[in-house]
Amino acid sequence: MQKLTLVLLFVAFLGGCGGGSDSGSTEVPTPPPTDGGDGGDGGGTPPTTGGGSGGEGPVANPTVSEAPIFFDIGVHDPSVVKADDQYYVFGSHLSSARTADLTRWTRVADLVNDANPLFDTYAEEAAEGIAWTDGYIGSWAADVIQLEDGNFYFYYNHCAQAPDGNCISRSYLGVAKSANVEGPYENIQLILKSGHRDGEGPGINGENYNGNIHPNAIDPDVFFDKEGRLWMVYGSYSGGIFVMELSPETGLPLDPNSYGTKLTGGNYSSIEGPFMLYNAEHDYYYLFTSYGGYDQNGGYNMRVARSRTPDGPFVDSLGQDMISAIGGYEAIAPYGNKVIGGFEFASELGLSGNDYGYMAPGHGSAIYAEELGKYLTFFHTRFPNSGEFHEVRVHELLFSEDGWPLIAPHRYSPVEGENIVDEEDILGIYQVINHGKDINRTVKEANYVTLDTDGNVSGAIEGTYTLENNTLTIQSSSTSYSGKALWQWHEQEELLVPAFTLVSENGNAVWGTRMPVVDYDQAVAAIVDSLDYADVITSSVTLPTEGLLGATLTWTSSHPEYIAADGTVTRPSAAEGDVEVTLTVSVSLDQVTASETFSITVRADSGSGLLAHYAFDNSLADSNNVFEDATGTGTVYTGSGATIDYVDGVNGSAAILDGTSGIRFPGQLITGNQYTVSLWVNPAADNQFTPTFFAGIDDDSWISLVPMSWDENTMLWSNNNGSWFDGTTGEKIPLNSWSHLVFSVNDGDVTVYIDGEAKFTGTDFPDLFTGNPGDFLFGINYFEQDALFEGQVDELRVYDKSLNADEVFELFSNP
Numbered sequence: 001m002q003k004l005t006l007v008l009l010f011v012a013f014l015g016g017c018g019g020g021s022d023s024g025s026t027e028v029p030t031p032p033p034t035d036g037g038d039g040g041d042g043g044g045t046p047p048t049t050g051g052g053s054g055g056e057g058p059v060a061n062p063t064v065s066e067a068p069i070f071f072d073i074g075v076h077d078p079s080v081v082k083a084d085d086q087y088y089v090f091g092s093h094l095s096s097a098r099t100a101d102l103t104r105w106t107r108v109a110d111l112v113n114d115a116n117p118l119f120d121t122y123a124e125e126a127a128e129g130i131a132w133t134d135g136y137i138g139s140w141a142a143d144v145i146q147l148e149d150g151n152f153y154f155y156y157n158h159c160a161q162a163p164d165g166n167c168i169s170r171s172y173l174g175v176a177k178s179a180n181v182e183g184p185y186e187n188i189q190l191i192l193k194s195g196h197r198d199g200e201g202p203g204i205n206g207e208n209y210n211g212n213i214h215p216n217a218i219d220p221d222v223f224f225d226k227e228g229r230l231w232m233v234y235g236s237y238s239g240g241i242f243v244m245e246l247s248p249e250t251g252l253p254l255d256p257n258s259y260g261t262k263l264t265g266g267n268y269s270s271i272e273g274p275f276m277l278y279n280a281e282h283d284y285y286y287l288f289t290s291y292g293g294y295d296q297n298g299g300y301n302m303r304v305a306r307s308r309t310p311d312g313p314f315v316d317s318l319g320q321d322m323i324s325a326i327g328g329y330e331a332i333a334p335y336g337n338k339v340i341g342g343f344e345f346a347s348e349l350g351l352s353g354n355d356y357g358y359m360a361p362g363h364g365s366a367i368y369a370e371e372l373g374k375y376l377t378f379f380h381t382r383f384p385n386s387g388e389f390h391e392v393r394v395h396e397l398l399f400s401e402d403g404w405p406l407i408a409p410h411r412y413s414p415v416e417g418e419n420i421v422d423e424e425d426i427l428g429i430y431q432v433i434n435h436g437k438d439i440n441r442t443v444k445e446a447n448y449v450t451l452d453t454d455g456n457v458s459g460a461i462e463g464t465y466t467l468e469n470n471t472l473t474i475q476s477s478s479t480s481y482s483g484k485a486l487w488q489w490h491e492q493e494e495l496l497v498p499a500f501t502l503v504s505e506n507g508n509a510v511w512g513t514r515m516p517v518v519d520y521d522q523a524v525a526a527i528v529d530s531l532d533y534a535d536v537i538t539s540s541v542t543l544p545t546e547g548l549l550g551a552t553l554t555w556t557s558s559h560p561e562y563i564a565a566d567g568t569v570t571r572p573s574a575a576e577g578d579v580e581v582t583l584t585v586s587v588s589l590d591q592v593t594a595s596e597t598f599s600i601t602v603r604a605d606s607g608s609g610l611l612a613h614y615a616f617d618n619s620l621a622d623s624n625n626v627f628e629d630a631t632g633t634g635t636v637y638t639g640s641g642a643t644i645d646y647v648d649g650v651n652g653s654a655a656i657l658d659g660t661s662g663i664r665f666p667g668q669l670i671t672g673n674q675y676t677v678s679l680w681v682n683p684a685a686d687n688q689f690t691p692t693f694f695a696g697i698d699d700d701s702w703i704s705l706v707p708m709s710w711d712e713n714t715m716l717w718s719n720n721n722g723s724w725f726d727g728t729t730g731e732k733i734p735l736n737s738w739s740h741l742v743f744s745v746n747d748g749d750v751t752v753y754i755d756g757e758a759k760f761t762g763t764d765f766p767d768l769f770t771g772n773p774g775d776f777l778f779g780i781n782y783f784e785q786d787a788l789f790e791g792q793v794d795e796l797r798v799y800d801k802s803l804n805a806d807e808v809f810e811l812f813s814n815p
Contacts, residue, residue: 061425062417062487067494070411072391073097073105076294077141077273077363079221080378083152083181087367089378089392090142090154094118096182102369102376102394102412108182112139118154118183119176125187126156129172132193133160141273141363144181145222145251147230151177153251154185155220155232160195170195173217173234175251191253192217194238204257212267214239215259221275221365222246225285225310233263233287233310236272240265240326241289243276243311261311263287264322269332270439271325273363276310279375282403287314287322288339290362291332292439296382299329299439300360303336304405317404317507329439337507339407343433344384344443345492345513350527350548352516353492354700354721356410357384357443358393366397375399377407384443385723398484398501401471406501409433409511410488415496419470421485425498426451426467429549430512432460437508448549449512461510472500479505488513515548520592523548527587528596533771536578536601538611538800539672541771543567543583551589558582562602569672571605578604603671609801612669616655616794618646620663627669633662635788637780640664649794650680650738650815659685659790662780669776669798670695673767676744676799678811679778683707683735687787692741693796694777701768704781705741705752707733714759716743716752720766727752729759738794740812746802756812758805 075097078089086098088108094116096108109118119125123137130137136158143155159171173192176185194217196209207214216238223231230248235241244253244260253260264287265271273290284306292299305314305322314322316336325335344357364379375397382390396408431446447460457463463476467485474481483502490497493516502510517523527547543555543566555565559581563569572579583598603611613624620630632642642661646653655663670677681692686708696702700721709715709728716727729752733739742753750765751758768774775782778796779789795815803811 059420059422060417062415062419062496064413064415064489064496068103068413068489068491070413070491071104071106073107074380074389074391076380076390077219078378078380078392079141079143079275079365080367080376081144081146081152081181082367082369083146087369087378088144088181089365090144091380092140092142094122094139094142097392101414103414105392112137118185120184120186122156125176125185126158126172126174128190129156129158129174129193132172132195133158133170136161141219143220143222146181147251148248151179152181152185153177153188153222154183155222157218157220159216159218171217173220177251188250189252191256192234192259204259211238215242215262219273219363222251223276223278223310224248226278226280226283229310231276231310232260233274233276235265235274237265237268237270239267240269241271241274241287245311262323263312263314264289264305264325264335265332266326269326270329271332275365277366277375277405278310279399279403282399284308284403285310285314286405287312288364288366288405289336290364291336292329292360292362292441294360294362296359296386296388297441298360299342299441300362301341301435301439302339302362302364302379302407304339305336306403317503317505333437333439337404337503337509338435338437339405339509340379341435341440342384342443343435343446343511345431345433345446347492348548349544349546349553350517350523350530350551351493352530353490353494355384356492358382359384359386359443361393375405376412383722387724389724396486398486400483400503402482404503404507406483406503407509408486408488408501409499409513410490413489413491415487415489419487421467421470421472421487421498421500423467425487426465426472426485427453428498428514428518430500430514433509433511434460435509435511437506472502474502481505481510483510517548520549520589524551524587524589524592524594527551527553528585528594531585531596531598532773533583533598533600534668534671534769534773535599536603536668537569537671537771538571538603539674539770540569541567541600543585547587547589549589551587554586554588556584556586558584563600569602571602574604574606576604578602603800606800609676609799609803610797611800612665612796612798614665614796615652616646616649616796617652620644620655627666630663630665633664633777633780635660635780636784637662637664637775637777637782647792649792651795654680654682654792654794656792657779657789659788662788663778663793664780665776665778667773667776670769670774672800673745673747673770674800674802676742676801676803676808677705677797678740678742678799678803678808679796680738680740680794680815681707681733681791682738682793683733683789683791685787685790686732686735688712689781689783689786690779690789691781691786692778692789692793694779694781695769695774696782697768697772697774699782701766702782703766703768705743714741714754716750716760718766718768720768723766725762725765727760727762727765729754731759738792740815742803742808742811744802744804744808749802751805753805753808753812756809 075091075095077091138158157173174190178185215235220234230246233243242260275288277286307314325332358381361381366377377397394412398406432449449459472485481502485500500512632644633639634642691704703718718725752760
């Protein structure tokens with residue numbers, strides 16, 4: 001992040017206008033009020049009109065009655081169609097989902113098999129195409145459209161596979177129809193084949209197929225033009241993106257002996273996933289495509305160009321004809337307006353939410369939602385540090401005054417009232433993403449920009465701005481940016497914020513989202529408030545040195561021999577006993593400073609490393625006499641007082657759970673990133689995601705040792721703010737039999753043992769508990785939808801060190 005070096009900005013948030021709620025009835029917060037000021041010490045009267053807007057004064061802001069609820073779903077390459085007051089997306093692998101409110105999704109179909117309801121039997125309906133691809137049964141990015149006869153037409157497609165599993169351009173594209181949007185669909189016919197065998201493969205135009213110039217017959221998008229003519233744009237890599245005219249009565253090509261007209265790409269350029277959108281207001285056809293590779297680090301990003309006719313030529317904002325976009329990444333990157341790529345708004349120290357960003361967003365579609373009076377874009381995306389996991393996202397699609405599409409920075413959620421950003425609302429400090437024009441394989445990180453009362457822009461962009469009727473223009477010394485401002489729900493911070501989406505003269509997107517602090521005093525206070533440390537620790541702690549807006553943090557310690565100023569912990573010996581240390585932090589941002597102290601106990605090193613031993617010998621006491629008794633939770637993890645019964649176990653008695661309660665252990669059970677958890681379990685029922693030992697700090701940061709996970713094996717898995725860790729053992733422990741489970745963590749290295757044998761080893765296991773108080777549970781977790789554990793547990797031990805294989809085997813041999 002770039003540190004601001006400008007004067008403090010103070011903004012008035014007036015009740016009923018200019019940044020406040022309209023009546024005080026809003027249940028979800030808007031940004032906090034400021035005391036106002038003159039740019040110095042916080043005194044004086046704040047301005048009530050914004051420079052550079054030319055408006056007629058502040059207006060009432062939109063509200064939300066409650067925080068939106070999102071039920072997300074994964075559909076790769078989503079193509080949207082409206083039917084029966086529902087929005088449907090159809091994608092690859094015969095995957096489909098629907099939503100009525102654009103925030104909560106329901107699965108319709110998934111995976112290419114005989115159980116998929118979209119087809120009675122896909123292998124039979126697509127048999128001709130499957131034969132062309134050597135019998136490989138699969139389905140790529142499908143498209144569905146309703147034609148004049150009322151039926152829905154499903155354009156299916158797939159390709160052959162090379163020995164390495166990658167797609168090759170021997171592909172097919174066909175169409176099926178159904179009276180019901182959810183199927184089942186019956187095949188009409190194959191309409192396109194591409195590719196060759198052993199160098200031979202006559203093209204439909206009479207020429208031998210040449211993948212450098214002829215299209216790959218996948219990724220269809222079928223659309224009506226303004227005159228009611230039907231077209232299909234299609235293609236992926238190979239010879240480029242083509243468009244052909246279809247019959248609006250049959251959905252078949254008007255000329256079965258032509259590929260249609262080439263629009264862009266060729267020579268196997270990485271351009272795919274075309275989608276066409278017509279906007280009557282601007283009278284343009286917009287060709288959306290995706291550049292790069294769709295995997296996590298492939299650089300997937302969406303581009304757009306426009307034309308007055310559906311068959312081109314299509315040009316970008318620089319007037320470049322997209323027909324010239326041919327070659328490798330560097331050759332094609334300058335072409336097309338980039339509307340979204342990988343990005344991340346960081347939740348820095350002082351903000352309450354999590355990081356927000358996408359990796360490899362693309363293969364989008366769009367629709368005009370008449371009931372909302374808005375255009376919306378639907379696309380899939382992966383996420384930073386989350387592997388190939390992907391979900392559908394819906395964002396509002398706006399248009400600049402000169403007719404260029406703009407994607408709003410935050411996902412769509414409804415707001416109540418007129419969405420107007422006035423002169424007061426626009427003022428503030430923003431996190432800004434400049435998407436650039438490159439095919440970025442890593443995220444574009446946010447910088448800071450401030451819009452002040454005099455119409456000036458400073459920070460990562462220096463210049464001036466104007467705002468009128470939600471149209472925002474920024475003029476810098478090198479270029480200009482134009483687009484729209486709007487209020488949006490900031491999911492991570494859980495409040496409504498002004499945001500903007502702009503396009504530069506060069507054709508790259510620039511996004512801004514206003515921060516919840518409006519001056520340095522608030523920023524420093526927020527940083528101090530966000531610092532929280534466990535009362536007792538056993539390993540080094542993270543002491544941040546930088547915070548929101550580039551603030552610096554300096555630490556001092558009352559006993560640096562036990563906790564150094566950089567957070568390094570040296571534990572006292574057993575003879576010395578536990579030691580209390582006072583840590584003091586000084587936060588500085590420009591001329592604003594604040595300090596805070598924290599009292600932390602460094603636990604003595606016992607030598608054996610054993611912290612807690614819950615033997616369950618007819619009680620929930622810690623036989624090591626370090627921690628308080630555990631308690632029965634009942635059906636919610638925060639509950640207490642439930643009675644736990646006991647039966648004979650592996651050593652003495654064991655606790656028995658019937659699926660209506662868990663066990664809650666005292667806090668501070670784990671306080672660092674070196675620890676071992678050992679326990680004996682005897683499950684009586686199989687339920688995915690039911691935990692044995694579970695520990696976490698919030699809904700998005702937890703670890704769970706489950707007898708059966710998503711792969712139906714015993715697994716140690718974790719979520720760390722959207723970064724998932726799957727430590728699968730490759731086997732499932734049996735029912736109605738005792739198994740010894742251990743996981744040992746050593747600064748991110750982790751080993752999972754079953755009955756004394758290492759079954760999984762991995763790295764980058766998250767450090768959740770260093771400096772953070774946690775919840776420690778057995779048989780129950782944070783999530784009500786997961787069944788509670790049924791069975792028995794015995795001999796739960798927690799160590800403050802990572803046990804080695806010999807030590808683990810000794811615990812198994814001598815419980």
